[in-house]
Amino acid sequence: MKLKTLSIAMMGLAAPGLVAADELLDMQKNENNWVMPAGNYANHRYSTLTQINKENVKDLNMAWSFSTGVLRGHEGNALVMDGTMYVHTPFPNIVFALDLNNDGAIKWKYEPSQNYDETVPVMCCDTVNRGLSYADGKIFLNQADTTLVALDMETGEQVWSDKRDDPKVGATSTAAAHVFDDKIIVGISGGEFGVRGYVQAYDLDGNVVYKAYSTGPDDEMLVDPENTLSMLKPVGKDSSLKSWQGDQWKIGGGTTWGWYSYDPDLNQFYYGNGNPSTWNPVQRPGDNKWTMSMWGRDLDTGMAKWVYQMTPYDEWDYDGVNENILVDQKVNGKMRKTVVHFDRNGFAYTLDRVNGELLVAEKYDPAVNWSNGVSLETGRHDRVAKYSTARNGEDVNTTGICPAALGTKDQQPAAYSPRTGLFYVPTNHVCMDYEPFEVEYVAGQPYVGATLAMYPAPGGTHLGNFIAWDAREGKIVWSNPERFSVWSGALATASDVVFYGTLEGHLKAVDAQSGRELWRFKTPSGIIGNVNTYKHDGKQYISILSGVGGWAGIGMAIPSLENDSDGLGAVGAYRSLSSWTNLGGVLSVFSL
Numbered sequence: 001m002k003l004k005t006l007s008i009a010m011m012g013l014a015a016p017g018l019v020a021a022d023e024l025l026d027m028q029k030n031e032n033n034w035v036m037p038a039g040n041y042a043n044h045r046y047s048t049l050t051q052i053n054k055e056n057v058k059d060l061n062m063a064w065s066f067s068t069g070v071l072r073g074h075e076g077n078a079l080v081m082d083g084t085m086y087v088h089t090p091f092p093n094i095v096f097a098l099d100l101n102n103d104g105a106i107k108w109k110y111e112p113s114q115n116y117d118e119t120v121p122v123m124c125c126d127t128v129n130r131g132l133s134y135a136d137g138k139i140f141l142n143q144a145d146t147t148l149v150a151l152d153m154e155t156g157e158q159v160w161s162d163k164r165d166d167p168k169v170g171a172t173s174t175a176a177a178h179v180f181d182d183k184i185i186v187g188i189s190g191g192e193f194g195v196r197g198y199v200q201a202y203d204l205d206g207n208v209v210y211k212a213y214s215t216g217p218d219d220e221m222l223v224d225p226e227n228t229l230s231m232l233k234p235v236g237k238d239s240s241l242k243s244w245q246g247d248q249w250k251i252g253g254g255t256t257w258g259w260y261s262y263d264p265d266l267n268q269f270y271y272g273n274g275n276p277s278t279w280n281p282v283q284r285p286g287d288n289k290w291t292m293s294m295w296g297r298d299l300d301t302g303m304a305k306w307v308y309q310m311t312p313y314d315e316w317d318y319d320g321v322n323e324n325i326l327v328d329q330k331v332n333g334k335m336r337k338t339v340v341h342f343d344r345n346g347f348a349y350t351l352d353r354v355n356g357e358l359l360v361a362e363k364y365d366p367a368v369n370w371s372n373g374v375s376l377e378t379g380r381h382d383r384v385a386k387y388s389t390a391r392n393g394e395d396v397n398t399t400g401i402c403p404a405a406l407g408t409k410d411q412q413p414a415a416y417s418p419r420t421g422l423f424y425v426p427t428n429h430v431c432m433d434y435e436p437f438e439v440e441y442v443a444g445q446p447y448v449g450a451t452l453a454m455y456p457a458p459g460g461t462h463l464g465n466f467i468a469w470d471a472r473e474g475k476i477v478w479s480n481p482e483r484f485s486v487w488s489g490a491l492a493t494a495s496d497v498v499f500y501g502t503l504e505g506h507l508k509a510v511d512a513q514s515g516r517e518l519w520r521f522k523t524p525s526g527i528i529g530n531v532n533t534y535k536h537d538g539k540q541y542i543s544i545l546s547g548v549g550g551w552a553g554i555g556m557a558i559p560s561l562e563n564d565s566d567g568l569g570a571v572g573a574y575r576s577l578s579s580w581t582n583l584g585g586v587l588s589v590f591s592l
Helices: 003-012 023-027 116-122 567-573 575-579
Strands: 061-067 079-081 084-088 095-099 105-110 132-135 138-142 147-152 158-163 178-180 183-186 198-203 208-213 260-263 268-272 293-298 304-309 324-331 334-342 347-352 358-363 371-374 381-383 398-401 415-417 422-428 430-436 450-456 464-470 475-482 491-493 497-501 506-511 517-522 532-536 539-546 586-591
Touching: 023 132, 079 132, 079 532, 084 132, 095 138, 132 178, 178 260, 260 324, 268 324, 293 334, 334 422, 358 371, 415 491, 422 497, 450 567, 491 532, 497 539, 567 575
Parallel strands: none
Antiparallel strands: 061 586, 079 084, 084 095, 095 105, 132 138, 138 147, 147 158, 178 183, 183 198, 198 208, 260 268, 268 293, 293 304, 324 334, 334 347, 347 358, 371 381, 398 430, 415 422, 422 464, 430 450, 464 475, 491 497, 497 506, 506 517, 532 539, 539 586
């Protein structure tokens, strides 16, 4: 049954006055398709397909490829539904529908009209877009200029659109829209321009349902002082306002450009938000709540059930936007509904997703040195004074901080295998020097206030690792070093093969139990996209977007960036990347 027919049929099951069934609940169980950014609501990036296995993966070959015609960084992954693949690009955010029943012919192409001069100059860390979503016969595109667009999945015609913010003040969009049940959830980028972060929910017809800010008054954050919990205690009245000096919260950051997940049984969705503005901590004393935080919210109302701040009073740009993976697992001898989060700050967190109780918090790269650890009672770090950029002060270069601002992991998403119980995590192995300086807020102008240099962590020259992580105990099971940061999202499969890509452009398959490399293929450009899989006409395929860029590849994406400190320090750290790959967006598809 085609998706449109299925959608109509399921809606017909709803009696008058009742909400229609959630079509995505069933659709994500179809192993032949890939119907949402992470494959399922829980963000597992896992497939039950087993045709490609440890024994035959060495025989994978390129089945076909498709050039997007765009040169900048290609993050995210395609959607696949009943013989059609939906592919996106970075700015200008073109969408292609490719016919898998007709040799990948282009069924339709949608290219938005966006103002380049207003939008691209205020996009931090490349012009990336992290993908598309589907519901109700529509493909949803979250454009760079903050316009959310609904496209007819069969024709590509625009059904509706809404522009929710203004690039003139630095607000842009890089994250995928996420559809949970009958809501579309979108966030905002622009923390480096003093944008005040929020999440916004739409219904499937494009009407705004609610908006919840990261900072400010309780009613604007959709926080209940008595019933919203943090570390199992009510947050109390004005919890955010009391943690900022004056009205700094109005330009306080906490943007929401990462990944989202959803538990339909609890009707809660989960996400993290980013750094406080400015990067100079001296100018914004206090915990700066609720930036750098993980949220659990009611999907229907947006009200916060709980919130946990990973890095109070951030001094290093350790955004908390990374994915939250929902797994039921036994921790300390007790089965828990957990949420697992690999934070930029170098710690992997396991929390109870019902109430936000902190269960595990451990370093997932031994190089992390800014904190000695996290108290499970208070949730706060034991900070190492010598790496405090606030304590050392403005115009002082604090050296040897690990990890660097791009974190032990940035947005590149991990995968989870229910077969092994392990998480497969692409990581950075990078440290930095960090010098804050005074900066004045001007709408639409950079509001950073720090100069950075980045380099490999001590003891080697490699800039990344791909690891297997046990979130029940908080430990690395195995680790594979990589020449550069692993900026690709991972895929785990039921045949215990795990896939990921490298910045040089290698797509790799490894053994889920041991990490042993089983296969590799050099794609046309460096990989910062996310691996996924599908089955068509009885054959399993692996697909990946290559196209170097993103923060790590910003020096290649923008050749005019030449100094080591350009790109917020990334140009110097990844200068040799140009010896290994080149620009160019290509979708590569593999099969046996």
